[in-house]
Amino acid sequence: MATTHKFRRGGGIKILYDGEFGKLSDDVVLYSILPYFSSKYLIKDLSLICRKWTDWIRFCIPMSIEYNSNNNNNNRGGDDGDRNRVMVMSFVEYCKKGFMKKLHYLELKKLYFGLEVECLAGDLSDLETLIVERREMVAPKPEYLTKLKNLRVLNVGGCYFPESRDFAFLLELKNSLTSLKCSFVNEHEQGEVIENTLKNISKLTKVRDLSMDANNIEIFRLDSAKINHLVNLTELDSLSLEKINMDNTLQIISTMNSLTSLSLRNCNITCEGCNHIAKMSSLKSLDITDNEIGELGCKHLSTLPNLTRLTIENANYSGLKHLIEGLQKLEYLSIRDKKPSGLNDPTNYINFSKLKYLTYLNASNTGLSGMEFTMISRLENLRVLDLSNSKLSRTEICEISKLPSLTELDISHSEHSIDSYGWDYLSQISTLKKLQLKNKCVDLDGIKYLKLHNYLN
Structure with a gap:
């Protein structure tokens, strides 16, 4: 006969003891409830259930896990800090005991006093993806990483390896690694160290996706002799460089x-x-x-003859x-700006209608003109449109409503409020499934529209 457990209150597991869920059998908990909880909540709150949590967490943690302790109190004292420390130490302990051996995916961000990274000392032999993006903190020990022989994706962006500044430890992973993200974090590194770093990376011949940035350095310079090492990556499909001259x-x-x-x-x-x-x-x-x-x-x-995706x-x-005229195979275009860019020039408008294959357009904060909205309305394949921080009157909304395939629309932070005519135009977009209205004043007509189209409960 299955035993039952009385659940104690606390955290994300609260749903289990509310109302009729006061008592549940092991079978219901293990097979019908816990598998649907995020892994991080299992780790954080399972200890609040009963004394058998040690066996349960071992049984219920899925094959992959995203562990991201984003609590703003991580670096503070008090009850929240103590609770998080206990949670982290429990997770690390389970890794060291081999209970997380079957993990395929592990993500560590905004770490708590560096404790989480010690989980890599445990048996994670099946791990295929590891993301340890750490800013302004020392990286995990290279010996923790070199034993991950099945690792395919490694993201150590922002990590500084004082014991292996030239990333030589990566050579231990050259038979499995296909994706790498790393950073140059010290602007005072000597040329020889940088050149050796690129030499070592160039020996990772199975890497198809490489991303490098200069972390918090204002601008980092690489000369031709150093960058030439990357030519050896003959299978490289994607290259991403940021803040590097x-x-x-x-x-x-x-x-x-x-x-x-x-x-x-x-x-x-x-x-x-x-x-x-x-x-x-x-x-x-x-x-x-x-x-x-x-x-x-x-x-x-x-x-460029084959370009289908452009972010500028x-x-x-x-x-x-000129880009619109020449790149007519584009399916994705993002031209958003941090500040109004002043595209609005009635004598020199952008003819977006030439992009017949475009399915995604982000023109946030670009100051599009009325004529440009008319050109956009002719994009028969456009499904996603971001016009946040734009000047949208009923005239522009009327043009948007003519898009036959639009499923997602963002008009957040736009200057003008939408009047009844504007809501009527929006109601004509029968294909629309997602509408974003952040910081947007919605009147009664708008509320009626949102309820009518099930955007409000």
């Missing part, structure tokens, strides 16, 4: 024919660099956010019309 080395990057995705955020790219990028005919995805490429740079990039945010939009 790359303009003088793009001639080398442009020879990497295997690349289909390139991201160069805040890398001081100029029109000359764009000229080299334009030679990469295999590119399908390009991100050049936070670079002042100018009109000539846009002209160069407009010749917080940039000089003077040459955007």
Whole structure:
């Protein structure tokens, strides 16, 4: 006969003791309830159930786990801090005892006094994905990582390895690793260390996805001799670099024919660099956010023959019309800006209607004109549209309502309130499934519309 347990109050497990759930059998708890709880809540709150939690957590933790202690009180004292410390120590202890051996996915962010990283000392032999993005803290010990022989995806962005500054320990993972994210965190590192780092990374011949950034360094420079090592990664499909001065080395990057995705955020790219990028005919995805490429740079990039995804945010939009004219295979376009960019020029509008295959457009905070809304309304395949921080009157909403395939619309933070005519136009979008109205004043007509279309309960 199955035993029953009386649940004590506390945390995310509260639902189990409310009302009729005062007492439940083992079978119901183990097979019908706990499998539907997030793993982090099992770790955090299972101890509040009964004394058998040791066996239960071992049984119920799923094959993958995202453990992300984002509690704002993590670094504070008091009851919350003590409770979190106990939670973390319990998790680490279970890893060390081998109870988490079957984990395939582990994510550690905003760590609590560095305790969580000690879980890597345990048996995690089946782990395939590890994300340890730590800012301003020392990284996990290299010996913890080198024993993860099945690791395919490793993200150690922002981590500093004082015992292995050149990332030599990664060579122990070269037979399994296919995706790597790492950072240059010390602007005073000597050239030899940086060159050895890139040499070691270039030996990870199975890596298809590589991401490197300069962490909190204002701008990090890599010369041609150093970046040339990456050419050895002949299977590399995606390369992402951020806050690394790359303009003088793009001639080398442009020879990497295997690349289909390139991201160069805040890398001081100029029109000359764009000229080299334009030679990469295999590119399908390009991100050049936070670079002042100018009109000539846009002209160069407009010749990329196979580009389907373009992100060009917080940039000089003077040459955007050239990109729209030339890149008519685009399916994804993001041109959002941190501040109003002033695209609104009635004599020089952007003809978005030429992007017949576009399914996603983010034009947040770009100051689109009325004519540009008319061009957008002709995009028959557009499914997702972000117009947050835009000036939207009933006229612009009328144009939006003509989109035949629109399923998601964001008009948060727009300057004008929506009148009854605007709500009527929105009601005509029969395909709409998601509507975002953050910081938006909604009148009674709006409430009626939202209730009518089940956006409100």
